[in-house]
Amino acid sequence: MSMMLPEGLQHPDPSVRLDALNELLATHTPAETIPVAAHCLQDPDPGIREAAAEHLVAIGTEEAARAVVPLIQHPELPVRNLAGEVLVRIGAPSIQALLPYVDIDDADARKFAIDVLAQLPAYDVVDRIAARLDDPDTNVRLAAIDALAALGATEYAPVLRERYRFYPAERPHILAALGTFRDARGLQLVEAALNDPDPVVQYAAAEALARYPIPEVLHLLLRQVEQATPEARPLVLYDLIEAYESATGPVPPLPERLRPYLLEMLQEPDLSFKKAAVRGLRHMLDEATIEAMLEHAGQHDELDLALFEAISTHPRAFACVARCAETGRMSLDAAAGFAIALLTHGRLDDFQLPQAAQFLQAHFESLDAETKMAAITLGLQLQHPAFFALVQQGLHDPDPAVRHYADDALCTARRSSAYQS
Numbered sequence: 364m365s366m367m368l369p370e371g372l373q374h375p376d377p378s379v380r381l382d383a384l385n386e387l388l389a390t391h392t393p394a395e396t397i398p399v400a401a402h403c404l405q406d407p408d409p410g411i412r413e414a415a416a417e418h419l420v421a422i423g424t425e426e427a428a429r430a431v432v433p434l435i436q437h438p439e440l441p442v443r444n445l446a447g448e449v450l451v452r453i454g455a456p457s458i459q460a461l462l463p464y465v466d467i468d469d470a471d472a473r474k475f476a477i478d479v480l481a482q483l484p485a486y487d488v489v490d491r492i493a494a495r496l497d498d499p500d501t502n503v504r505l506a507a508i509d510a511l512a513a514l515g516a517t518e519y520a521p522v523l524r525e526r527y528r529f530y531p532a533e534r535p536h537i538l539a540a541l542g543t544f545r546d547a548r549g550l551q552l553v554e555a556a557l558n559d560p561d562p563v564v565q566y567a568a569a570e571a572l573a574r575y576p577i578p579e580v581l582h583l584l585l586r587q588v589e590q591a592t593p594e595a596r597p598l599v600l601y602d603l604i605e606a607y608e609s610a611t612g613p614v615p616p617l618p619e620r621l622r623p624y625l626l627e628m629l630q631e632p633d634l635s636f637k638k639a640a641v642r643g644l645r646h647m648l649d650e651a652t653i654e655a656m657l658e659h660a661g662q663h664d665e666l667d668l669a670l671f672e673a674i675s676t677h678p679r680a681f682a683c684v685a686r687c688a689e690t691g692r693m694s695l696d697a698a699a700g701f702a703i704a705l706l707t708h709g710r711l712d713d714f715q716l717p718q719a720a721q722f723l724q725a726h727f728e729s730l731d732a733e734t735k736m737a738a739i740t741l742g743l744q745l746q747h748p749a750f751f752a753l754v755q756q757g758l759h760d761p762d763p764a765v766r767h768y769a770d771d772a773l774c775t776a777r778r779s780s781a782y783q784s
Contacts (some may be wrong), residue, residue, distance in 0.1 A: 374467050377408035384411055388418050397422065401430035404449065405442050412445060420452045428453050428460035435464060435475045435684050451482045458485050465491055470500035477503065481510035489516040496522070512540035520546040521740065527552060534559075535567035542571025550575065557587050565591075573602035576611045588624060597628050601639045608642065617646045626652070629659050637662075638669045645673035653683040654692060660696035671701060675710050682715075685722050695726050699734045703741050720749035727756045735760065736768045738767060743776040 371383025384403055388396050392775045396418065403415035431453075450457040457696040458480070464476035468697040472734035477492055485492075493516070495507040511519050524535045524546075530537075538556055541549035553575075556568035584603040591599045600621075607614060621643065628640035637659065643651055651675050660667055674680045681702060688698035702719050705711050707780055711719055723730075723738045730738070742750030757769030 368402065372399070372403070377406075377411060380406065380408065381411050381414060384414055388414070393422050393424070393426070397427050401427075401434070403441075404431065404434055404445055405437065416445060416449050416452075419449050423453050423456060423567055425456040425460055432457070432460045432464065432476075435479070436469060436472045447475065447479045450479050455484050457487060458483055462488060462491060465495060472497075472502055473498065473500070474503045477506040481506075481513040482564040485510075486516065487512045489519070492516075493519055493522070496526070501532055504530075505533060508533060508536040508540055512536075512543040515544075517544045517546065520544050520549060524549050524552060527698050529606075531561075534564050536559075537634050538564070538571040542574035545575050550580075554583055557583065562592075562595060566595065569599045569602040572611070575606070576609055578610055578612055578614050580606055581610070583615060584677045585618065585621075588621065593627075594705040596624060597631050597633075597636045600624060600628055600643065601636060604639045604643045607646075617643060619647065622647055624653065626655055629656065634663055634665060637666050638686045641666070641669040641673050645659055648674065648677050650683055653677060653680065654687050657683060657687045657698075657701070658692045660701065661694050667697070667700070671704055675705060675708060681705055681711055681719055685718070688722075688726070695729050696731050696734050699723055699726060699730050699738065703737050706745065713775055716745075716747060717749040720747070720753060724753045724756060727753060727760075732765050735762075735765050736772075739765075739769050739772055743772055746776075748768040 368385060369387060372380050372385070372387075374380050387399060387421060400418045403411050404419075406412055406415070419431060422756065428450055431446050435443050437443050437446065447511065448530050450461065461476045461480055461483075464472050465480070466472055467476070473495065473504055480488065489511060492507050492510050492514075495503050497625075498504050498507065507700060508523065511523070519542060523540055526533055527537045534556070536555055543554060553568050553571045556564050557572075559565055559568070565587075569584060580642055581603070584599060584606055587599050588596060594726040595696070603621075607617065624642045625643045628643075631637060631640075641656065644656060654671055662672055668740060674683070677683075684693070684698050684701045684705070687693035688695055699722075702722055706716070706719055720742070727735060727738065736756060739754055742753045754769060754773065757765055757772070760766050
């Protein structure tokens with residue numbers, strides 16, 4: 364995309380170029396700014412690229428899209444990706460601009476055009492995309508399958524089922540599409556794929572089954588969990604939990620034999636697997652399971668939130684937290700955080716509330732400053748006699764930041780009769 368740019372946009376200083384671009388965009392018509400902004404999507408400076416992209420998206424016309432779409436053939440991947448992002452943000456007007464590139468000689472451009480169309484409201488052009496199912500390039504064919512799935516082109520499910528037999532490289536993508544379609548006639552094919560010798564096909568089949576909102580697939584996934592290798596089992600368990608939670612009708616309880624697998628899954632480094640394990644274990648809680656789960660507290664805020672949501676309604680949740688802290692299975696700061704959260708959400712009865720206050724008081728000196736301040740705040744909010752001593756501890760804490768915080772918090776709580784001098 365070559366063109367004569369205003370002198371300011373050719374300056375070596377990016378700040379000068381950005382000022383020149385902003386002035387041009389503000390003082391000229393879209394017909395004049397569109398080609399300049401599209402050209403600036405290639406600028407090495409991120410601020411200039413962002414300004415150009417925002418301008419084109421704000422215009423949001425087919426003309427803007429047509430100026431951007433040649434950049435999907437740019438030799439630099441970041442430029443291609445930015446062009447695709449702008450086209451997606453422009454939305455429906457980008458569809459007609461992209462269509463010629465579905466049939467262009469460059470296979471990479473064909474694939475990229477189809478990938479972008481898959482993110483647009485492009486159902487009306489699914490026939491043009493489906494024509495690339497016979498493309499000589501494998502990646503283009505796979506992109507076409509994925510796009511048909513993303514666009515909900517369920518009328519192509521019979522074609523994909525037929526292709527499954529003859530094109531092994533396409534099988535994972537076809538299975539994903541059939542799962543997205545929730546294609547009833549493809550269920551037998553998906554079930555058979557669970558036993559495919561290719562593990563990639565097996566995983567794709569398990570993921571596809573998880574999309575079918577019928578209880579029957581749970582039995583298939585349960586069988587697959589027990590047959591899977593230890594390396595593959597977390598993937599299948601994840602899909603099983605997804606299917607279980609998305610089932611629309613009555614479902615049986617998760618079988619007890621899944622408990623050790625789900626506890627093992629908590630050891631996985633992937634946060635999404637850990638959270639899925641927690642979601643599964645919340646259906647089979649007992650005190651031993653809660654304590655095994657709490658061993659993983661304090662690793663990540665999202666995981667802590669999932670753990671709290673899972674255990675908070677159990678009547679013995681606080682007892683488990685306290686026991687884990689006392690035995691070293693859980694850090695004191697994490698345990699105190701869970702105790703404070705249980706108190707804040709009103710999950711402890713009148714008998715447990717003093718126990719929680721005693722727990723926080725007994726370990727107050729070992730807590731970090733942030734947790735101490737949270738405990739002080741809670742104690743003042745609850746206005747329960749069990750927390751008076753904890754607030755006093757804050758007023759005499761060795762850390763001056765904690766002392767000052769406790770003093771300030773107490774001053775604001777003076778209106779409460781429980782804390783009148």
